[in-house]
């Protein structure tokens with residue numbers, strides 16, 4: 001929690017105002033942040049200085065793992081977080097590649113599970129990583145990348161957390177995740193949960209111990225209409241100790257994640273938090 005608050009304070013103290021054309025808003029911005037999550041100690045990096053809707057964050061991750069491309073599928077899993085980008089962004093609404101209500105296009109999980117090959121067929125990046133790790137192999141390229149510039153025009157948003165790189169040291173699995181753009185009040189609250197949970201789940205289904213997850217962020221920002229709430233409310237609060245994440249031990253394979261897992265297979269223990277803060281969301 002301290003590293004999150006330090007980053008928020010750093011943006012407030014040292015951030016530079018940058019105009020963002022896509023949203024028409026200004027963002028207070030810093031470049032480069034390195035966060036670490038101790039999955040080995042089960043220190044779940046949930047924000048405690050406001051109520052965090054962690055189930056929605058895990059639902060998003062599960063949707064990416066399943067390769068979803070439709071906001072309705074995300075809603076069915078338990079998160080409305082893709083509704084606005086799928087249905088309220090003018091540029092995407094006018095895009096001829098959009099296949100109707102709720103379509104997100106070729107974003108995130110579509111690239112992770114079905115990256116189109118120029119010579120036909122698709123690459124299932126996640127399947128390859130799971131198969132290698134399951135037999136104890138780290139080929140130094142256990143990478144899942146959602147960043148496909150050749151298909152940006154076919155999706156509602158470029159991926160923000162764009163690359164997940166897994167590593168094996170002995171029987172311990174590590175994850176390094178890269179994020180190009182981070183809405184610190186809203187997005188990071190979710191992304192921390194996702195990086196932690198992704199490592200915990202991958203360790204569980206490939207039969208390894210979970211180690212540390214490293215989260216590398218390039219552009220970390222607070223939108224102008226979020227600043228007051230962050231500076232004058234959230235940053236004035238004292239954090240509570242980290243809670244713990246419990247994952248149903250019956251989840252043993254990628255097929256389990258695809259077929260039957262729901263948010264009921266996740267529980268958080270000892271989550272003490274301050275009251276919710278509703279931050280404005282920029283589409």
Ligand SMILES: Nc1nc(=O)c2c([nH]1)NC[C@@H]1CN(c3ccc(C(=O)N[C@@H](CCC(=O)O)C(=O)O)cc3)CN21
Pocket residue numbers: 052053056079080081082085157183186187188189190277278279281282283
């Ligand atoms: N501007 C922006 N920020 C983001 O963080 C973001 C995007 N756009 N677009 C793509 C996804 C969608 N994400 C989202 C979208 C909404 C919330 C949100 O409204 N969170 C609320 C409540 C969530 C709930 O009730 O389930 C929160 O208080 O955390 C969070 C992340 C993260 N990403």
Ligand SMILES: O=c1ccn([C@H]2C[C@H](O)[C@@H](COP(=O)(O)O)O2)c(=O)[nH]1
Pocket residue numbers: 022157158160161181182183184186187188191
């Ligand atoms: O997982 C996510 C997804 C999105 N965001 C934020 C970061 C930015 O504020 C917007 C995306 O806008 P771009 O113009 O494409 O950078 O969404 C996030 O923090 N985490």
